Amino acid sequence: MPPRASLSTLSAWKCPQCTARSFSTTTRQLAVGPEHPRFVEIPEPPQQTVPYNVPVKGVLPVPRNVFAGTPKDLSSDEQIALATKPPAREKKVAPRSREEWKVKMSELRRQNLREGLKSLKARQQSEEQRVAARSRAKQAERMKQLNMPEREDERLTAPSNNLDLDALFNKPIPDPTREERLERKRLNLEADLLRRQEERADALHSLYMNARDFIVTPQQLDKAVDAAFGTPEKPVGFGAGMGAWDSVGTGKSIWAEGRPSRVQDLLRRAKNAPSDRAMDDAAGYSGINKDRIRRIAESLTGGKMDKEARQ
Numbered sequence: 001m002p003p004r005a006s007l008s009t010l011s012a013w014k015c016p017q018c019t020a021r022s023f024s025t026t027t028r029q030l031a032v033g034p035e036h037p038r039f040v041e042i043p044e045p046p047q048q049t050v051p052y053n054v055p056v057k058g059v060l061p062v063p064r065n066v067f068a069g070t071p072k073d074l075s076s077d078e079q080i081a082l083a084t085k086p087p088a089r090e091k092k093v094a095p096r097s098r099e100e101w102k103v104k105m106s107e108l109r110r111q112n113l114r115e116g117l118k119s120l121k122a123r124q125q126s127e128e129q130r131v132a133a134r135s136r137a138k139q140a141e142r143m144k145q146l147n148m149p150e151r152e153d154e155r156l157t158a159p160s161n162n163l164d165l166d167a168l169f170n171k172p173i174p175d176p177t178r179e180e181r182l183e184r185k186r187l188n189l190e191a192d193l194l195r196r197q198e199e200r201a202d203a204l205h206s207l208y209m210n211a212r213d214f215i216v217t218p219q220q221l222d223k224a225v226d227a228a229f230g231t232p233e234k235p236v237g238f239g240a241g242m243g244a245w246d247s248v249g250t251g252k253s254i255w256a257e258g259r260p261s262r263v264q265d266l267l268r269r270a271k272n273a274p275s276d277r278a279m280d281d282a283a284g285y286s287g288i289n290k291d292r293i294r295r296i297a298e299s300l301t302g303g304k305m306d307k308e309a310r311q
Contacts, residue, residue, distance in 0.1 A: 063120055075121035084110035202304075209304040
């Protein structure tokens with residue numbers, strides 16, 4: 001007979017046609033089920049740095065201060081001995097009786113009172129020591145911060161260095177250059193007053209020189225109007241007259257004098273630049289030279305020149 005195959009081999013063999021095929025390429029998590037907290041993978045750091053603190057079940061209540069309101073130390077041996085005195089005489093009770101149970105409860109209460117007073121006193125002392133140590137640590141840290149030297153970045157970025165606030169608010173500020181500054185301001189004031197005085201004198205002299213041509217009477221006004229515009233019989237014309245060959249309307253327009261000077265002409269004349277017309281150059285240069293000579297003469301003589309002297 002041929003050897004029989006082992007049962008494990010037969011159980012591990014599967015039919016190729018009967019193999020179950022999954023419809024997803026995602027690997028099935030067979031270790032944990034959908035109800036497991038780690039079914040959804042959450043990335044975690046390779047090493048946990050947060051310390052794991054075991055949660056403490058319950059809260060220790062704040063003890064009642066049984067040592068307040070009395071000058072005596074209730075946790076001393078003398079006070080405990082007085083509070084937990086044994087009975088004066090020992091009673092003989094039957095075993096397993098109610099009286100025996102009462103005696104045991106009395107002894108248990110005395111023992112609990114002794115242990116409770118001792119533990120409460122120790123807890124009070126430890127709490128006071130902890131609070132005192134924390135207070136001393138805070139005071140030491142505060143003094144350390146107060147006595148700590150100024151940091152370099154704070155010193156370099158401070159708005160002011162070595163500023164004496166008491167001298168700034170309560171005392172006169174030292175000013176070593178005050179006298180020099182006041183002398184300079186005094187000289188500037190004198191120069192400004194002298195300049196204003198000279199301008200005023202020049203304005204008064206100009207007013208005096210031009211006052212001879214002021215119109216102050218109606219006769220002078222009529223004469224000036226006739227000289228400027230002419231009379232109805234003989235109006236003033238513009239341009240050069242042609243004598244007997246003048247036509248009607250000749251000289252009635254200001255454009256007969258020619259076009260007015262443009263800004264470019266004025267700038268060219270001020271810069272002594274050549275113009276496209278020789279007559280304009282000659283007239284412009286002569287006017288500029290006359291104006292310069294007049295200003296030089298007025299500066300030398302210290303007075304204004306009248307209109308006749310300017311011609």
